[in-house]
Amino acid sequence: MTTDRRAFVRSAALAGAALVFPGAEWLDGASLDRPAAPLRPLPPAAQDDEAYWRMVRSQFLISPKGIYFNTGTIGASPRTVLDAVVRHMTAFETVFDAEGVDLEALRRSVGALLGSPPQTLAFTRNTTESMSWIAGGLDFRPGDEIVMTTHEHVGGMCAWQAVARRRGLVFTQFPLPVPPASAGQILDAWRRAITPRTRVLMISHVLFTNGLIQPVKELCALARERGIITAIDGAHPPGMLRTNLVDLGCDFYASSPHKWLLAPKGTGLLYVSEPWLDRLWPTIVSGGWDSLQDKAVRFDRKGTVNDSLYAGFQAAVDFHALIGPERVERRIRWLGDRLYDGLSRIAGVQLKSASDATIRAPLVSFTVDGWTADDLIQALWERAMVRVRHVAEYDYHWVRLSTHVYNTPEEIDRVVHLVAELAARRS
């Protein structure tokens, strides 16, 4: 096994380990039984306050025993999403009382959220699957080059590695400055990486390593000028940043609504821009695979799937709309900024995320002098059951915290205080 592969296998195992909750005691039985008061809509212009966000928090099953800072890996769905899945699944198993799921209505609501015509969206299980559909569905000439950074998640990257090995393509990764300083600096790094052979740019909209928001619109324009295809790993933005896919100008966009949109696990999205709708080869086929007039819907035809997940997906989009995309983004970035600012005041903390908040998503990464990431993560867990992500990929070994609407300012302050205490011990 190569060092690279070993690093990825290890980091994949660590990412998996981060999902293993410590048994049933993690779940607060009472909160499962006790229905929360339904979330009240707040008019868009009305001021939200901490009381409002406490009501939002009460919609979740997250146990107060710990502090969950790992939405970047997987979101915690609100009760309405879980209820929608269970209700649909329960009815389904009665056989005769099964409820339908209106997939076209779901496509319309997701399209409205992401600024994409409904017919350009297909439902997949996650970003990994969507990216595999893109890489596997294009025609290449030997020697074509695929370019991406050394900040790619295996779920966005490996489909391209595999297709490159199989078809004799050139697979290129290049580094980005850490911490990143500006969008212009990032654009310049991409400009330098492109060669006359480049056929595809695989671009993470938000880097999973340190939350950098890449200048995707500018990168897509640059690629288009040169006839280069753009495939965006958009695992994070839906439910986090207001996004307009048509305006971004990308050819393809792959996403995981189970993260920030808080949809059921196993719901994914594939956006195929209009010019590609009849040119992308489908990876999984069934009847109607070549009915080009069906646009992206033809990519949904892959045998029997679990429709209950889509009932939950619709509930997740409705929940997000009820709070309001602008309000969600403002709140979770405010929480992320509070975390970043708190950490930046601690001696010994080395921040890996951008200091410019306009290019920083609410994923904050850092190291602490004198601490390995493993030891720091363990210490946070032992003190307050703080759940974070170890960014072990590429041997970075950074600690990453994500903030969502269910996180509170008190949780942020608590973790900043803990990090300060730990940093002081080894300074």
Ligand SMILES: Cc1ncc(COP(=O)(O)O)c(C=O)c1O
């Ligand atoms: C940037 C990025 N791409 C892809 C993935 C893979 O997502 P999924 O497992 O939902 O396919 C992740 C998961 O964390 C990610 O952060």
